[in-house]
Amino acid sequence: MLGEINQSLERLSRAEKQVAEWVLAHPRQVTESTVAEVARACATSEPSVIRFCRRMGLSGFRELTIRLTEALSRPDSLVHRDVSAADSTADATVKVVEAAIQSLVDLRSQLSRMPFERVVARMATSQQFVFAGLGASGHVASDASHKFFRLGKPCNALTDTPSIRQFGAIAGSRDVFVLISKNGDAPVLREAARRARDNGAFVIAVTNPGSELAAAASSVFACDSQEDTNIYTPRSSRLVHLAVLDALHVATALALGDFAADNLRRSKDALLVDPGAAGG
Amino acid sequence: MLGEINQSLERLSRAEKQVAEWVLAHPRQVTESTVAEVARACATSEPSVIRFCRRMGLSGFRELTIRLTEALSRPDSLVHRDVSAADSTADATVKVVEAAIQSLVDLRSQLSRMPFERVVARMATSQQFVFAGLGASGHVASDASHKFFRLGKPCNALTDTPSIRQFGAIAGSRDVFVLISKNGDAPVLREAARRARDNGAFVIAVTNPGSELAAAASSVFACDSQEDTNIYTPRSSRLVHLAVLDALHVATALALGDFAADNLRRSKDALLVDPGAAGG
DNA sequence: GAAAAGATGTAGTATTACTACATGTTGGGT
DNA sequence: ACCCAACATGTAGTAATACTACATCTTTTC
Numbered sequence: 001m002l003g004e005i006n007q008s009l010e011r012l013s014r015a016e017k018q019v020a021e022w023v024l025a026h027p028r029q030v031t032e033s034t035v036a037e038v039a040r041a042c043a044t045s046e047p048s049v050i051r052f053c054r055r056m057g058l059s060g061f062r063e064l065t066i067r068l069t070e071a072l073s074r075p076d077s078l079v080h081r082d083v084s085a086a087d088s089t090a091d092a093t094v095k096v097v098e099a100a101i102q103s104l105v106d107l108r109s110q111l112s113r114m115p116f117e118r119v120v121a122r123m124a125t126s127q128q129f130v131f132a133g134l135g136a137s138g139h140v141a142s143d144a145s146h147k148f149f150r151l152g153k154p155c156n157a158l159t160d161t162p163s164i165r166q167f168g169a170i171a172g173s174r175d176v177f178v179l180i181s182k183n184g185d186a187p188v189l190r191e192a193a194r195r196a197r198d199n200g201a202f203v204i205a206v207t208n209p210g211s212e213l214a215a216a217a218s219s220v221f222a223c224d225s226q227e228d229t230n231i232y233t234p235r236s237s238r239l240v241h242l243a244v245l246d247a248l249h250v251a252t253a254l255a256l257g258d259f260a261a262d263n264l265r266r267s268k269d270a271l272l273v274d275p276g277a278a279g280g
Numbered sequence: 281m282l283g284e285i286n287q288s289l290e291r292l293s294r295a296e297k298q299v300a301e302w303v304l305a306h307p308r309q310v311t312e313s314t315v316a317e318v319a320r321a322c323a324t325s326e327p328s329v330i331r332f333c334r335r336m337g338l339s340g341f342r343e344l345t346i347r348l349t350e351a352l353s354r355p356d357s358l359v360h361r362d363v364s365a366a367d368s369t370a371d372a373t374v375k376v377v378e379a380a381i382q383s384l385v386d387l388r389s390q391l392s393r394m395p396f397e398r399v400v401a402r403m404a405t406s407q408q409f410v411f412a413g414l415g416a417s418g419h420v421a422s423d424a425s426h427k428f429f430r431l432g433k434p435c436n437a438l439t440d441t442p443s444i445r446q447f448g449a450i451a452g453s454r455d456v457f458v459l460i461s462k463n464g465d466a467p468v469l470r471e472a473a474r475r476a477r478d479n480g481a482f483v484i485a486v487t488n489p490g491s492e493l494a495a496a497a498s499s500v501f502a503c504d505s506q507e508d509t510n511i512y513t514p515r516s517s518r519l520v521h522l523a524v525l526d527a528l529h530v531a532t533a534l535a536l537g538d539f540a541a542d543n544l545r546r547s548k549d550a551l552l553v554d555p556g557a558a559g560g
Numbered sequence: 561g562a563a564a565a566g567a568t569g570t571a572g573t574a575t576t577a578c579t580a581c582a583t584g585t586t587g588g589g590t
Numbered sequence: 591a592c593c594c595a596a597c598a599t600g601t602a603g604t605a606a607t608a609c610t611a612c613a614t615c616t617t618t619t620c
Contacts, residue, residue: 034608037607242518247377
C-alpha cells in the first residue's frame with residue numbers, strides 16, 4: 001500500500017500530493033484519525049482526502065485505514081526508518097520497536113556463524129564466569145551475571161574501569177572472561193582482554209567484529225554496529241547483546257545437563273516461595 | 281486479539297458472547313462491516329456489539345476493526361517452540377532468538393493501546409524520574425535511568441527493597457516513579473506505588489496488566505507475561521520491558537524538543553571525545 | 561484573452577458509531 | 591411467595607463522521 005502511494009505520487013495534483021505525503025510520513029496516525037483530522041494536518045479540505053483515496057483505487061477513507069493497518073502489521077513494513085522530530089508519538093514508538101525487531105532478525109541470520117559450540121565446551125569446564133562492560137554495556141554485563149549465576153557457577157559483573165583492569169591481571173586458566181562492548185574501541189577493554197588471555201584465561205568478546213577488542217579475544221560473537229546517524233534512535237545493540245547472552249546461557253545450561261537444570265529449577269522455586277523477593 | 285477474545289469468552293454475558301463467537305468465526309468480515317450489520321448477524325442489538333468492544337478493553341467498534349485487521353495480516357509463522365534438552369546447540373540458540381523476536385512483534389501490536397501520549401505529557405513537566413525494579417527488572421531499571429538521564433533530567437534507579445519503600449514515602453507531585461516488574465506481585469512494589477501516588481507522584485507501571493501493581497499505578501504499560509513452562513527458556517519479558525522504555529525514551533525526547541535533542545547530542549559527543557569511557 | 565477543462569474548497573446530506581433511558585431478567589433475602 | 595436490587599438487553603435518539611453537490615478559483619488552449 002505505502003509502495004503504491006509512493007509510486008503514484010507523481011500523477012497526483014497538489015492537494016492530493018500533500019495528503020499522500022502526510023500519509024506516507026504518518027501511516028500509523030492515519031489509522032486512528034478521522035477525515036477531518038487528516039485534512040487539517042495536510043492543510044487542505046476533506047474532499048481532497050476522499051479524492052486521494054479514490055485516486056488510489058479505494059472505495060473511500062475507511063478502506064484506506066484498513067489497508068494501512070494491514071500494511072503496517074505485515075513483516076515487510078520492517079523497513080527501518082529513522083525517527084524524526086516531526087513524528088507523532090505513535091509513529092515514533094512503532095519505529096523504535098521495529099528497529100529492535102529488525103536487529104534481532106539480523107542476529108538470527110548470523111547465529112550459525114557464531115562460535116557457540118566451542119565457547120560452550122570451554123564454559124562447561126571452567127570455574128567462574130566474569131562479565132565486563134562499561135556504560136550501557138555494564139547493565140548487560142550485570143544482567144548476564146545475574147542470569148548465569150543461576151547455573152550454579154560463581155559469577156561476577158565488572159562495570160568500572162579499575163575493576164576490569166584488575167581482573168585482566170589476575171584472571172587465570174580456569175576463568176571465562178566475557179567482555180561486552182558496542183564499538184570495542186575502549187583501550188581498557190582491549191588491554192584487559194589481552195592480559196587475561198596471556199594469563200591463560202578464555203576471553204570472549206561480544207562486540208563489533210572489526211574492533212581491537214575482537215582481535216584480542218579468544219572467541220568473538222560478532223555484532224555489527226550500524227551507525228546511529230539519528231540522535232533519537234536508541235541503541236538496539238544492547239538488545240542484541242542481551243539476546244546473544246540469553247542464547248549462550250541456554251546453550252550452556254544444555255551442555256551442563258542435569259546439574260544446571262537442577263540449579264535452574266531450584267532458583268525458580270526459591271522465587272515462588274517468597275514473591276516479595278521476586279520482582280523479575 | 282483473537283486469542284484475547286477466546287480467553288474472555290467465559291466472563292461474557294449471553295448477548296456479548298454471541299457477538300464474540302461471531303467475531304471469532306468471521307474476523308475478516310467484521311473488518312468490512314458496520315455495527316448494524318454485525319448486530320443483525322449476531323441476532324442482537326447495536327449496543328451489545330459496542331458493549332462487547334468495551335469489555336475487551338477497546339475504545340469502540342472502530343478500534344475493533346483496526347485490531348482485527350492487524351491480527352489477520354500478521355503471519356504467525358514465528359510459532360514459539362520451547363527449547364528441549366534434546367536440542368542441539370544450534371537449534372537452541374535459534375529458538376531463543378526467535379522467542380525474543382516473537383515477544384517484540386507482540387509488543388508492536390499492542391503499542392497503540394499503551395498510554396504514551398498521556399505519560400509523555402506528564403514526564404515532560406516533571407522534575408525527576410525514578411526507576412525501580414527487583415532482580416532482573418533491577419537491571420532494566422538501571423538501564424532506563426542511564427538512558428533517560430541523558431535527556432537532562434535528574435534520574436535514579438532503585439533496585440533494592442528498602443530504597444524502593446523509602447522512595448514511595450518521599451515521592452512528591454513533581455516526581456515520576458516508574459516501577460518495572462514481570463508479574464507485578466511483589467507487595468513492596470504495590471505498596472510503594474500506592475504511597476507515592478497518594479503523595480501526588482505520577483506512578484507508571486511496566487508490568488502484567490492484571491497485577492496488583494498495575495491497579496495501584498496512575499498509568500500502565502501492559503506487558504503480558506506468558507508462562508515459563510520450560511526451565512531452559514529465558515525470560516523475554518526483560519527485552520520487552522527494555523523496548524517499552526526505549527520507546528518511551530524516544531517519545532519523551534521528541535516531546536521535550538530542542539532541549540532534549542541538545543542534551544542527547546552533547547552526551548554523544550562526550551563519548552566520542554574520550555573513547556576510553558565509551559564502552560556502550 | 562476568452563473559453564474550456566480541471567482542481568479545490570464550502571456547505572450540506574446520509575450514514576454510522578455511540579449514548580440515555582426504559583424494559584426485561586435473574587438471584588437473594590425475608 | 592414476594593419484593594428488591596443488580597444486572598442484562600433493546601429502543602429510540604444524538605453526535606460524529608464519511609461522503610456528495612455545487613460554486614469558485616486555476617490552469618490550459620486556441
